[in-house]
Amino acid sequence: MAINIKEIEHIAELSRLELNAEEKTKFGAQLDSILNYVEQLNEVNTDNVEPTAQVSGLEDVWRNDSVKNWDREEVEDALSQGKLEGGQIKVKRVL
Amino acid sequence: MNLNELTIKKARAKLDSGEITSRKLTEACLAAIKKLDPKIHACLLVDEVGALAAAAQADEKIKAGEKGDLLGIPYLCKDNIMTKGLRTTAASKILENYTAPYDAAVVKKLKAARAVLLGKTNLDEFAHGASTENSAYGPTHNPHDLSRVPGGSSGGSAAAVASDMCIFSIGSDTGGSIRQPASFCGIVGLKPSYGRVSRFGLLSMTSSTDVIGVLTKTVVDAALVLKVIAGRDELDATTLPDTVGDYDQEISKSENLQGLTIGLPSEYFLKELNPAVVVQIKKAAEKLQAAGVKLKTVSLPYTKYGIPVYYIITPSEISSNLARFDGIGWGLSQDQAKNLQEFYKTNRGVGFGPEVKRRLMLGTYALSAGYYDAYYKKAQAVRTLIIKDFVAAFKQVDLLLTPTAPHPAFKIGEQINDPLTMYLEDVFVTGASLAGLPAMSVPAGLVDTADGQKMPVGAQLIAPRLEEGLLLKVAKFLE
Numbered sequence: 001m002a003i004n005i006k007e008i009e010h011i012a013e014l015s016r017l018e019l020n021a022e023e024k025t026k027f028g029a030q031l032d033s034i035l036n037y038v039e040q041l042n043e044v045n046t047d048n049v050e051p052t053a054q055v056s057g058l059e060d061v062w063r064n065d066s067v068k069n070w071d072r073e074e075v076e077d078a079l080s081q082g083k084l085e086g087g088q089i090k091v092k093r094v095l
Numbered sequence: 096m097n098l099n100e101l102t103i104k105k106a107r108a109k110l111d112s113g114e115i116t117s118r119k120l121t122e123a124c125l126a127a128i129k130k131l132d133p134k135i136h137a138c139l140l141v142d143e144v145g146a147l148a149a150a151a152q153a154d155e156k157i158k159a160g161e162k163g164d165l166l167g168i169p170y171l172c173k174d175n176i177m178t179k180g181l182r183t184t185a186a187s188k189i190l191e192n193y194t195a196p197y198d199a200a201v202v203k204k205l206k207a208a209r210a211v212l213l214g215k216t217n218l219d220e221f222a223h224g225a226s227t228e229n230s231a232y233g234p235t236h237n238p239h240d241l242s243r244v245p246g247g248s249s250g251g252s253a254a255a256v257a258s259d260m261c262i263f264s265i266g267s268d269t270g271g272s273i274r275q276p277a278s279f280c281g282i283v284g285l286k287p288s289y290g291r292v293s294r295f296g297l298l299s300m301t302s303s304t305d306v307i308g309v310l311t312k313t314v315v316d317a318a319l320v321l322k323v324i325a326g327r328d329e330l331d332a333t334t335l336p337d338t339v340g341d342y343d344q345e346i347s348k349s350e351n352l353q354g355l356t357i358g359l360p361s362e363y364f365l366k367e368l369n370p371a372v373v374v375q376i377k378k379a380a381e382k383l384q385a386a387g388v389k390l391k392t393v394s395l396p397y398t399k400y401g402i403p404v405y406y407i408i409t410p411s412e413i414s415s416n417l418a419r420f421d422g423i424g425w426g427l428s429q430d431q432a433k434n435l436q437e438f439y440k441t442n443r444g445v446g447f448g449p450e451v452k453r454r455l456m457l458g459t460y461a462l463s464a465g466y467y468d469a470y471y472k473k474a475q476a477v478r479t480l481i482i483k484d485f486v487a488a489f490k491q492v493d494l495l496l497t498p499t500a501p502h503p504a505f506k507i508g509e510q511i512n513d514p515l516t517m518y519l520e521d522v523f524v525t526g527a528s529l530a531g532l533p534a535m536s537v538p539a540g541l542v543d544t545a546d547g548q549k550m551p552v553g554a555q556l557i558a559p560r561l562e563e564g565l566l567l568k569v570a571k572f573l574e
Contacts, residue, residue: 008456015414015459016421016436017452018444030514031457037515038403038470044477051475052482054303054333055531056290057560061332074179077196082424089424092435 098123103316117167121150137255141214149211165210171261174215177296186230189446199296216251225520243504246276253280271524274536278499278553285317289531290335293328299416304528318342345564353387358492362398369502371542379554395484405525407474414458495557499536503550537573
């Protein structure tokens with residue numbers, strides 16, 4: 001299967017990535033060859049095989065849903081790295 | 096011998112006897128970094144002031160009679176792990192000015208053990224790669240031959256240990272990122288079982304395989320560090336509750352390996368494999384035989400699907416994990432965009448390098464409507480079959496022995512334009528990652544390259560889940 005420029009643009013849009021014209025051509029060809037390579041998984045019969053999502057073997061790990069005081073200095077260090085206004089994180093207009 | 100060349104074990108004895116101080120040891124490492132790093136480029140940050148202060152504190156504790164395996168031992172940490180108050184970039188432009196507000200769980204534990212953090216090591220951007228050439232801050236060079244890669248993605252951590260810039264280093268291994276560079280640089284690299292070490296504060300890549308581990312000069316040193324960093328952590332729900340072993344004690348107890356059977360999986364000895372590598376792995380097998388193990392050929396028939404499975408699952412999880420980098424709250428923030436969508440796209444387009452973009456798109460594609468079943472779910476099903484292969488093999492043998500990489504370190508630039516060839520680097524290391532098994536690479540001698548260099552190669556041991564003790568014990572006999 002070949003990935004055309006339109007599809008690359010669509011994938012880039014979904015990935016929230018700005019790509020230039022050169023990147024679109026280059027990534028198109030590269031994704032094509034990688035996807036062709038992974039196609040070999042279709043040789044494998046996976047009827048009645050459960051997919052594996054995680055391998056820890058753990059289920060339902062709980063901890064108390066309680067508020068812990070985080071070091072004030074750490075909180076300030078974390079928040080001071082973005083744009084703030086009136087103690088709130090500032091974002092661009094959505095609409 | 097220069098102090099920076101010491102192992103943890105030897106440095107420990109000298110520190111405890113008062114023959115050396117942590118300050119002297121730390122200064123020796125800092126001097127080695129100053130001298131060698133302009134050529135090797137293993138470090139992205141060196142915290143001289145912090146390191147010397149930590150060393151002075153450790154010296155006071157030693158004087159006061161405090162004991163500890165890592166007390167006063169200098170180390171370097173991969174730069175995708177958070178270190179409070181220090182720049183943490185993941186070798187990406189998107190985090191160029193990012194200062195970690197807190198310590199990762201491993202760094203916290205090492206701090207509590209009073210190990211001395213020297214600085215942060217280079218990696219492939221966000222750990223995406225097998226050569227450290229994908230770093231936004233330039234590649235790391237292999238200390239054995241500067242024209243070659245150190246492997247990756249923990250290439251900086253491996254090169255730093257191999258060139259004695261530190262006594263040990265911390266890395267992360269998602270699909271071979273500790274073992275393959277350890278093989279290329281001729282050192283010991285240990286990837287523990289999935290869930291053995293807390294990942295709180297590790298920049299997430301592939302959450303279903305990401306593991307933090309260690310790079311050291313000897314097997315015993317790896318045991319000493321693992322003992323400190325392993326264990327359950329409430330802040331990482333995937334950590335295992337099982338007791339952490341007394342790994343170094345287990346190693347020192349064993350005089351031989353009688354009663355053990357080691358499997359050689361036929362699928363790991365491909366005809367494309369560099370014949371000189373095969374010779375070294377055979378020698379390693381003979382060493383184990385001399386120590387009393389029985390060798391047995393086993394089959395892991397789904398091995399060849401490891402790479403295609405890995406390169407669906409990994410990009411998919413990356414596309415989800417890296418969605419958090421949006422230019423809001425922290426990281427690169429370009430202000431000229433008109434609206435929020437454009438703002439996201441610009442920050443990510445400018446901030447991420449080519450391999451990150453490639454994986455983001457691959458993963459987004461594999462997870463998108465209409466393709467999810469064909470790619471992601473299919474890969475997860477084949478992953479189950481790969482795991483079953485290991486389960487069946489471990490019914491017949493105690494451990495597996497394989498090459499770590501199909502060849503010694505390649506030249507910088509040789510494979511960078513062909514992402515698929517680079518992905519194939521991981522052929523022997525993805526299996527243990529997909530199955531969550533502990534595995535390590537141990538130096539297995541030198542081989543001749545086409546241009547007449549002698550370069551190290553590694554032997555990989557893979558153990559059943561949570562059998563780090565057995566893994567380290569056998570690895571010791573390969574040294």
